[in-house]
Amino acid sequence: MRVLLALGGNAMTNADGRARPEDQIAAAGVAMAAVAGLLEHDHEVVITHGNGPQVGNLLVKNELAAAVVPPVPLDWCGAQTQATLGFVLMDALDHELATRSVQRRSAAVVTRTLVDADDAGFTTPTKPIGRHLPEADARLLMSHGETWEDRGEKGWRRVVASPEPLEILDAPAVLALIEAGFVVVANGGGGIPVVRRPDGSLGGVEAVIDKDLGAALLAQTTEADVLVIATDVPNAVIGWGTPDARPLGTVSVAELRGHAADGHFASGSMGPKVDAICRFVEATGSRGVITSLDQITAAVAGDAGTVVVPE
Numbered sequence: 190m191r192v193l194l195a196l197g198g199n200a201m202t203n204a205d206g207r208a209r210p211e212d213q214i215a216a217a218g219v220a221m222a223a224v225a226g227l228l229e230h231d232h233e234v235v236i237t238h239g240n241g242p243q244v245g246n247l248l249v250k251n252e253l254a255a256a257v258v259p260p261v262p263l264d265w266c267g268a269q270t271q272a273t274l275g276f277v278l279m280d281a282l283d284h285e286l287a288t289r290s291v292q293r294r295s296a297a298v299v300t301r302t303l304v305d306a307d308d309a310g311f312t313t314p315t316k317p318i319g320r321h322l323p324e325a326d327a328r329l330l331m332s333h334g335e336t337w338e339d340r341g342e343k344g345w346r347r348v349v350a351s352p353e354p355l356e357i358l359d360a361p362a363v364l365a366l367i368e369a370g371f372v373v374v375a376n377g378g379g380g381i382p383v384v385r386r387p388d389g390s391l392g393g394v395e396a397v398i399d400k401d402l403g404a405a406l407l408a409q410t411t412e413a414d415v416l417v418i419a420t421d422v423p424n425a426v427i428g429w430g431t432p433d434a435r436p437l438g439t440v441s442v443a444e445l446r447g448h449a450a451d452g453h454f455a456s457g458s459m460g461p462k463v464d465a466i467c468r469f470v471e472a473t474g475s476r477g478v479i480t481s482l483d484q485i486t487a488a489v490a491g492d493a494g495t496v497v498v499p500e
């Protein structure tokens with residue numbers, strides 16, 4: 190079975206979302222232990238990951254250092270997160286595999302994803318990135334032209350443009366590596382957003398693609414049998430934060446779409462995960478699962494998480 194595993198950028202941080210290296214390495218270790226187990230059971234695994242906390246942190250460093258070193262655009266920051274998290278995940282997988290009978294090479298692909306230059310996402314920022322701040326600090330930054338959004342009890346968070354992913358341009362390299370037996374890390378952070386210019390050339394654009402929507406596209410492109418979105422909670426929940434909160438087990442895609450239409454899933458959080466899983470299941474008739482990092486193995490077997498099925 191070919192498994193497309195999407196690791197949430199927030200799930201790769203600690204509870205305060207600071208994305209310290211040690212937190213990311215620890216989270217990668219948990220996820221790669223599961224991946225090693227899947228490889229032992231002869232599954233093929235393709236990995237993608239979020240980068241919301243990480244790309245936001247890079248942007249802050251970039252801006253704070255602007256008077257000293259030349260700032261780089263947001264798409265460059267996204268590319269840097271693909272390289273760093275690809276390295277962390279490959280290292281963690283090698284560490285896990287060293288103690289097991291199965292051996293497998295891995296490769297991280299710097300992956301560009303085509304977006305439409307006229308996408309509405311460029312005029313209405315929706316993608317939360319980086320750290321949370323108190324309202325007063327966020328309002329100060331908003332007075333300098335940034336867009337911030339109230340994200341509830343954790344505080345305010347910066348939001349940036351997030352166009353729809355249309356095509357994974359480096360898919361041929363990803364597919365060749367899969368066919369050659371590599372565990373491939375690809376399309377991190379939803380892919381580096383690029384547009385096709387009128388002369389046909391490609392150019393990076395300042396945006397962050399939603400990782401979950403990028404994962405759904407990667408899962409379709411690589412003909413995955415199951416898409417597992419691993420986040421910081423074991424299930425999608427309806428009535429979140431209310432006395433009627435109920436974790437969802439196995440649901441049909443139509444039922445899950447209905448819960449989404451009723452407003453049960455937050456934008457920039459569970460909302461895109463649900464949308465991504467639904468897109469994959471609708472497009473392929475295959476199974477999608479939303480679960481936590483520590484439930485990946487059970488989720489692939491269909492025994493954990495919110496399991497989304499065609500009917």
Ligand SMILES: NC(=O)OP(=O)(O)O
Binds near residue numbers: 398
């Ligand atoms: N790019 C992206 O959606 O990252 P997160 O999943 O970390 O927010």
